[in-house]
Amino acid sequence: MLMKTYLDAAEAAHAELTRIDQVAGDGDFGDNLRDGLRGVVSRLPADADLATEFDVAATWFLDEVGGTSGPLIGLLLREIAAELAEPGDEDTALVAGLTGGLAAVQRVGEAQVGDRTMVDCLAPTVDGLRAATGPVDWTATAAAALTHARATADLRARMGRASYVGERVLGTPDAGAMGIALLFWALAVHRDPAARDGLTDPAHLDG
Amino acid sequence: MAEAFFASGADYVDRALLGFARDHGDIVELNQNPVYVTAVNRDPRRRVGIVSGGGSGHEPMHIGLVGTGMLDAAVPGKVFASPHNRQIYEASKAVAGPDGVLHVVKNYTGDRINFGIAAERLRHDGIRVERVLVDDDVATESEQTATGRRGTGATVIVEKILGAAADQGLDLDGLTELGRAVTARSRSVAVASVAHTSHVTGEPGFVLDPGQLEYGVGIHGERAQRSIPRPPLEELVDRMVADVLAKAPAGDSAIVLVNGLGGTTGIELYNVFARTTDDLADRGIAVAGSLVGTWSPALDMKGFSITVTMLDQGWAGLWHAPAWTAVLRK
Numbered sequence: 287m288l289m290k291t292y293l294d295a296a297e298a299a300h301a302e303l304t305r306i307d308q309v310a311g312d313g314d315f316g317d318n319l320r321d322g323l324r325g326v327v328s329r330l331p332a333d334a335d336l337a338t339e340f341d342v343a344a345t346w347f348l349d350e351v352g353g354t355s356g357p358l359i360g361l362l363l364r365e366i367a368a369e370l371a372e373p374g375d376e377d378t379a380l381v382a383g384l385t386g387g388l389a390a391v392q393r394v395g396e397a398q399v400g401d402r403t404m405v406d407c408l409a410p411t412v413d414g415l416r417a418a419t420g421p422v423d424w425t426a427t428a429a430a431a432l433t434h435a436r437a438t439a440d441l442r443a444r445m446g447r448a449s450y451v452g453e454r455v456l457g458t459p460d461a462g463a464m465g466i467a468l469l470f471w472a473l474a475v476h477r478d479p480a481a482r483d484g485l486t487d488p489a490h491l492d493g
Numbered sequence: 494m495a496e497a498f499f500a501s502g503a504d505y506v507d508r509a510l511l512g513f514a515r516d517h518g519d520i521v522e523l524n525q526n527p528v529y530v531t532a533v534n535r536d537p538r539r540r541v542g543i544v545s546g547g548g549s550g551h552e553p554m555h556i557g558l559v560g561t562g563m564l565d566a567a568v569p570g571k572v573f574a575s576p577h578n579r580q581i582y583e584a585s586k587a588v589a590g591p592d593g594v595l596h597v598v599k600n601y602t603g604d605r606i607n608f609g610i611a612a613e614r615l616r617h618d619g620i621r622v623e624r625v626l627v628d629d630d631v632a633t634e635s636e637q638t639a640t641g642r643r644g645t646g647a648t649v650i651v652e653k654i655l656g657a658a659a660d661q662g663l664d665l666d667g668l669t670e671l672g673r674a675v676t677a678r679s680r681s682v683a684v685a686s687v688a689h690t691s692h693v694t695g696e697p698g699f700v701l702d703p704g705q706l707e708y709g710v711g712i713h714g715e716r717a718q719r720s721i722p723r724p725p726l727e728e729l730v731d732r733m734v735a736d737v738l739a740k741a742p743a744g745d746s747a748i749v750l751v752n753g754l755g756g757t758t759g760i761e762l763y764n765v766f767a768r769t770t771d772d773l774a775d776r777g778i779a780v781a782g783s784l785v786g787t788w789s790p791a792l793d794m795k796g797f798s799i800t801v802t803m804l805d806q807g808w809a810g811l812w813h814a815p816a817w818t819a820v821l822r823k
Contacts, residue, residue, distance in 0.1 A: 348614065349579045354603065357578050357610045364617065394609035444639060445602075 289330060289339050292472035293323035298488040299468060306492065307461035309454065310443065314353055315461040319468075322351040322359075336376065340367035340383075355404065355462045358395055362387035362408070362466075377422045380473070381415050388412050395445070402441040402455070404462035410434045411470060425481040428467075428474035432486055435459055435467035464491050496695055497793075506549045506571055513556055517819045520560045527577065529568045529584035530556050534817075536660040541668055542566065542588035543659055545597040545652060546581060547604055548573040550692070551712060553820040554649060554789040562816030562823070563656035564597075572692045572792070573713040575603030581611035585622065592665045593621025597652055597672065599644025600628040601713075623665055625672030627651055629681040629800060631740045632709030632717060645712050646752045646800040647679035649788050650812075653821065657814035678803040680741040682709060682733050685754060685796030686723065689714045692792065712754070712791045730768040733799050738776070744803030747773065748782040748812055752798045755790030762786065765797055773801075782812040784821075 296303075296319045303316030326343040334342070344367050347360030366383030370376070388408050397403040399410070411431040415422065438460040442453065468488055474481045499505035507528060514523035514530065521530045529546075545555045546568030555567035565588035570576035585594045594615060598608045608624065615622045629647035633640070655672050663671065685707045688698035691714075698714040701707060706729070709717035724732070751766040766785045773780060781804055789798075802808075816823045 348582075348610065354606050358606070361610055361613055364614075368617070390613055394613055395606055 287327070287330065287334070287339065288336060288472055288476040289323060289326050289343055291476050292469060293320070293327050295468040295471050295475075295488040296320045296323050296465075299464070299491055302489065302491045303461050303464060306458050306464065309458040311461065315355060315465065318351050318353045318356045319359075319465050322347050322356055325350060337367060337370035340364075340370055343367075354395075355465065358391050358404065358462075359465065361390045361394060365390055381412075381422065384408070384412050385416065397445045400441060401444040402438050402460050402463075403443075403445050404460070404466045406438045406441065406460065407431055407435040407463035407466040411466075424470070424474040424477045425484060428470040428481070428485055431467040431470035432491070435463040436492070438463045459492065467491070497690060497692065499692075506569065509549070509552070510556065510569065513552075513819070520817065520819055521556065524584070524587070527580040527583050529566055529576075529580050529587070530559050531566045531584065531588055532559050532561065532564065534561050535565060536561060538662040539565075539659045540590045540592040540662055541659055541665050542585065542590045542594045543597065543652070543655055543668075544568065544581065544585050544588060544594055545648070546570070546576045546584075546608075547599050547601070548575060548713065550689075550792045551789045553787075555652075557820035558649065558652055558818050560816065560818030562660055562814060563652055563818050563821065570603075575601065575607045578607045578610035578614070581608055582614045585611060585615055586618070586620065589615075589620050593623070595655065595659075595665060595668050595672070596622065596624045597648065597655065598624055598626050599648055600626050600641055601643065602640065604644075621665055623669040625651060625655070625669060625676060627676050627679075629676065629679045630709075630711070631680050631682050631736055633711070634740060643711050645683065646681045646750050646789050646798050647676065647802060649752075649784065649821075650679060650748055650750060650800065650802045651675045653816065654808055654811045656816060657811035660814065674805060675802060675808070678742050678744070678805065679800060680737045681750075681798050681800040682736050683711070683752075683754065683796060683798035684708050684717075684729065684733065685710045685791075685794050687756060687795035689755065689792040689794035698794075707796070710754070710791070710794070710796060712789055714791050714794060726764060727768055730765055730799070731772055734769055734772040734801075737799055737801050741801055742803050745777055746779045746781045746804045746809070748784075748802040748804065748808075749773070749780050750783070750788065750798075750800040750802075751785045752789055752800065753787035754794035754796040754798065755787060756793040756795035757787070757797050759786070762797060765799070769799055781809045788820075 307315040344364035365387035369379040369383035500508040542565040566584040568576040627644035628642040630643040706723040
């Protein structure tokens, strides 16, 4: 179950997410992501298909998860769920859903690449997926997503609460971007459990 | 320490809404999960539901402006905090007209994002939705920030004019265009001599040195970028009117709002209004409509704002059109 795998990653990364969010924000990102995913997993039927998983997760994050990033993740999940609900190839739907989700997150949050938000992980990772030819390599995508998320450590914040603390965030990556990297980690492990061995342990996001 | 008279526990915002709804049961209906208020009566010609909202602590905005001729729904958040997107989404679904929903949003990051998420969900359901973003506060006009001018008192004027136009059957695109035009012709500035009382600590939000005045405060208790020595009221109002008009389009007729920030008395606000209208008359600007009172406070802050909306053709008629809400009745 993909959302269970995402929850496992969020549990492992919880302490790290909380620590990095405390540098720039109010430190609740780890709680919001973990508790949100716990809520999703507890509500999923055991035989849920991937479209149902994303649909249940989208509604839960939009309706129940606090902060700003929780509902924004809900928007992303909603777009993926909508693509998966259509007949067709699953990977094609995932890439289309991620693309639509990125657009929705940017429409609403108005963040650009370089502003130090979840968009700094999502946008380049989605660009990489769309540029690739042949079957999707989710393991390579997950590794790339973590690299993009870590690179936010070099960015000053232009959006959100972190914009108030100036240079103090430099050296620490953005928690929201890390939360998105964990989604790609979960997609890779969901597709190929053996991929776990070649990917960074979510408990050590910050390298 | 100035303790507020809130109900015990954390639900005093919800209790206040319950009290408001009981007081005005002929005008509004309260939905409790999620929390929002809708109008009991609406003009049958209305094709678009108008929804506004924002943090609590600004009463009577926006719940007091729900009713015939104004808002179809208002969505309050916690004190000084944006409402959750689910509240906005459900309220919008409840009042959507055949031509959809118009969101009137004050320019604050949290409000923009939460209304934005709700709008995405409404579109996903096939409901048309547009937004009018109110950004009238000249104190926050700066090249150095990406956030833009805050939305403050002009919201009341925008909502009155849009409500009247909606009652005449104007469609969603027309209302959106009108709302943006009214916003573009509206500017405000606010001052405070004493901070609000923090709803969390019970202490003043900030402390001013004696004889100082905070010039350019926000409605969430935000301090200004600078304090100034406190001038006599006449000089202060002259300066505020000049600053507002410097950023407003030219015109010869205006709607004026003198808004108390919660701790300012009626006699003070009418002193301000008298001087404001003198200033406008000196500049050849006629006052075609006005509001004086506590319309959008920052809890109990002692201060006031001045808003000027330069009129365009037909707007005076919309301003004076009938409305029946808890606090604005024409």
